[in-house]
Amino acid sequence: MEEKLLMKDQIAKLYDELAKDYSFFAPIKEKGNIVFKKASNPEEIELDYFNSKVPPKEVLFPKMEVLFEYSLDEKDVEIKERTDLDEKRLIFGIRPCDAHSFVLLENFFDFGEFKDEIFLKKRENTTLIGMGCNSPKSTCFCTSLEGHPFQRDDLDVMLVDLGDKYLVESVTEKGKELVQKLSWLTEATKADVEKAQDLSIQAEESFQTHLDFSNVAKTLDPNFDHPIWEEISEICIGCGTCSFLCPTCTCFDVIDETDEYNNRGRRIRIWDTCQSCQYTLHTSGHNPRNSCIERCRNRILHKFSYYPTNYNLIGCVGCGRCVQLCPVNNDLRTIIEKINKIEDKKEEKISA
Amino acid sequence: MPNIYIPLLTRVKSVVKENKANDIKTIELEFQKEEDYKNFNYIPGQFAEISIIGKGECPIGIASSPTEEGTIKFTIKRMGTVTSVFHSREEGDVVGVRGPCGNGWPIEEMKGKNIVVIGGGFAFSTLRSLVLYLLDEKYRKDYGDITVIYGNRDPGEVLYQDVLEEWKKRDDIKVVLTIDREAEGWTEKVGFVAPIVKEVAPSADNAVAVVCGPPIMIKTTIAVLEELNFKDDQILNSLEMRMKCGVGKCGRCNIGNKYVCVDGPVFSLAELKKMPSEY
Numbered sequence: 186m187e188e189k190l191l192m193k194d195q196i197a198k199l200y201d202e203l204a205k206d207y208s209f210f211a212p213i214k215e216k217g218n219i220v221f222k223k224a225s226n227p228e229e230i231e232l233d234y235f236n237s238k239v240p241p242k243e244v245l246f247p248k249m250e251v252l253f254e255y256s257l258d259e260k261d262v263e264i265k266e267r268t269d270l271d272e273k274r275l276i277f278g279i280r281p282c283d284a285h286s287f288v289l290l291e292n293f294f295d296f297g298e299f300k301d302e303i304f305l306k307k308r309e310n311t312t313l314i315g316m317g318c319n320s321p322k323s324t325c326f327c328t329s330l331e332g333h334p335f336q337r338d339d340l341d342v343m344l345v346d347l348g349d350k351y352l353v354e355s356v357t358e359k360g361k362e363l364v365q366k367l368s369w370l371t372e373a374t375k376a377d378v379e380k381a382q383d384l385s386i387q388a389e390e391s392f393q394t395h396l397d398f399s400n401v402a403k404t405l406d407p408n409f410d411h412p413i414w415e416e417i418s419e420i421c422i423g424c425g426t427c428s429f430l431c432p433t434c435t436c437f438d439v440i441d442e443t444d445e446y447n448n449r450g451r452r453i454r455i456w457d458t459c460q461s462c463q464y465t466l467h468t469s470g471h472n473p474r475n476s477c478i479e480r481c482r483n484r485i486l487h488k489f490s491y492y493p494t495n496y497n498l499i500g501c502v503g504c505g506r507c508v509q510l511c512p513v514n515n516d517l518r519t520i521i522e523k524i525n526k527i528e529d530k531k532e533e534k535i536s537a
Numbered sequence: 538m539p540n541i542y543i544p545l546l547t548r549v550k551s552v553v554k555e556n557k558a559n560d561i562k563t564i565e566l567e568f569q570k571e572e573d574y575k576n577f578n579y580i581p582g583q584f585a586e587i588s589i590i591g592k593g594e595c596p597i598g599i600a601s602s603p604t605e606e607g608t609i610k611f612t613i614k615r616m617g618t619v620t621s622v623f624h625s626r627e628e629g630d631v632v633g634v635r636g637p638c639g640n641g642w643p644i645e646e647m648k649g650k651n652i653v654v655i656g657g658g659f660a661f662s663t664l665r666s667l668v669l670y671l672l673d674e675k676y677r678k679d680y681g682d683i684t685v686i687y688g689n690r691d692p693g694e695v696l697y698q699d700v701l702e703e704w705k706k707r708d709d710i711k712v713v714l715t716i717d718r719e720a721e722g723w724t725e726k727v728g729f730v731a732p733i734v735k736e737v738a739p740s741a742d743n744a745v746a747v748v749c750g751p752p753i754m755i756k757t758t759i760a761v762l763e764e765l766n767f768k769d770d771q772i773l774n775s776l777e778m779r780m781k782c783g784v785g786k787c788g789r790c791n792i793g794n795k796y797v798c799v800d801g802p803v804f805s806l807a808e809l810k811k812m813p814s815e816y
Binding site: 252253255257260261262264266267293294296297298299300301302303409435436437438439440441443450452454457459464465466467468469471473474479483486487490491494495 | 539540541542543544546588590591592593594616617620629630631633752777778779781782784785786787788789791792793794799813815816
């Protein structure tokens with residue numbers, strides 16, 4: 186069989202072997218939360234997890250990242266480019282929804298005349314060993330966005346948790362090479378593969394959230410000035426959690442950090458959010474998105490209207506982080522349902 | 538693949554105080570490497586991300602014309618952190634430049650047309666670039682009549698007085714200057730830009746109007762141009778937006794699905810009418 190088996194007590198062996206060649210990122214428990222971090226030993230790796238609070242996009246697009254470093258003297262500036270982009274990274278245990286977000290991120294950073302080399306090089310040097318979701322939560326809705334808790338397409342290697350072991354399936358050439366190197370993996374049986382298929386079906390059937398995205402973009406387009414935006418933004422406190430923790434959000438601010446005593450520094454980018462009032466504030470004082478109404482609208486339109494228009498993709502993977510973590514429970518699922526109702530009302534009028 | 542966030546290094550060649558209030562300066566930059574200048578191919582209406590490395594970066598329209606060889610110029614109003622540092626720059630200081638960014642004025646599509654350039658205040662910088670380009674001996678024959686209408690609050694705010702004087706001497710361009718209120722020694726027009734446009738603008742037939750200025754001026758001028766039968770695709774605007782990267786990645790300059798930094802900053806009124814009014 187092409188599929189292999191990895192026993193759960195072999196994770197340390199897997200780590201020891203792969204950590205020689207890769208920076209090994211994995212789900213790790215830190216201050217009560219799961220984070221995707223570079224593991225320094227296999228014991229740190231948390232295998233019983235739902236998903237991380239901060240999406241694994243931070244492995245490739247960290248909260249703070251150096252664009253270049255500089256040194257300054259009286260009359261000269263020297264710029265030092267980053268030299269660490271070729272580091273080989275492996276993300277172990279990434280969920281299929283987050284792996285799909287990497288497709289969106291790659292597409293975005295590669296779009297247009299200007300390519301974001303910093304992200305793209307790191308992406309190119311990254312291998313994804315993903316893990317299917319046996320028990321999706323009520324906040325998950327990847328299946329409403331053509332995703333699946335066992336989607337392999339965006340991974341290099343797919344793992345399925347079979348209880349005491351994982352079914353290992355290589356998806357890409359990159360994945361095949363990696364699995365071949367792990368010569369000690371045992372062969373899977375037909376029963377293992379069938380069990381994985383059953384788990385996949387069970388996981389899919391367990392979804393409680395089913396959202397219809399088919400008309401959302403079409404509905405949003407003519408409803409820019411619809412009163413629904415006031416309703417949707419009413420409880421929003423503009424904290425930006427929804428966008429900071431969104432696996433597809435890419436906005437950033439750029440800042441020069443200078444060590445004045447040593448005449449050196451670095452230009453960095455840090456995550457930013459369209460939910461902040463300062464995000465679009467002009468120096469003149471003018472602000473094109475002056476209130477929460479416009480800012481909430483921008484977030485929804487960006488994901489569900491501008492993204493499909495520009496890239497022919499929906500800017501959401503259905504991970505449900507924004508639903509789980511919004512401090513005022515401004516639930517994206519409800520927002521989408523409200524938007525879908527705009528269309529219903531119109532149709533009613535037409536049929537009447 | 539080059540790192541799109543790394544600036545090219547230049548040095549300040551000259552600094553010119555542009556107005557009486559002394560909050561607008563034109564800084565002329567010379568690239569440190571000859572090949573960087575050769576590769577910096579821009580057209581009027583484009584901008585660049587210019588930075589004082591160690592202090593920060595900001596997007597500024599290119600005030601020089603590609604026909605003025607050797608250096609590039611930026612006219613900077615002292616407004617925030619970075620622009621204030623720019624005002625303290627002296628000859629020889631290092632300035633970082635990333636660009637050219639944005640689409641620029643559609644100089645190819647404007648060929649064969651009569652051109653009305655309408656500017657207000659310090660937004661005239663990329664219009665300076667455009668007019669210098671149109672007047673260049675290589676390109677002048679490609680364009681029809683050129684009319685420049687340039688308004689300011691008072692005589693002390695009029696930028697680029699040297700080039701304006703040159704233009705006034707020529708017979709292939711009509712230059713109309715105006716200020717908001719009467720002032721001693723002022724011999725040109727008095728009044729807001731919009732009514733002056735109504736008075737002096739040529740026919741809309743085969744014409745393009747290029748409008749740059751504060752929002753209220755743009756609004757009133759567009760109303761007048763519409764009265765004069767200019768169609769939406771004959772009116773061009775350059776927009777300002779808060780930006781960080783200038784290359785379509787940092788996110789904040791979007792108007793609907795367009796990014797001002799890469800899809801703009803120049804949009805026709807026809808295009809703007811299709812976009813949400815979030816600017």
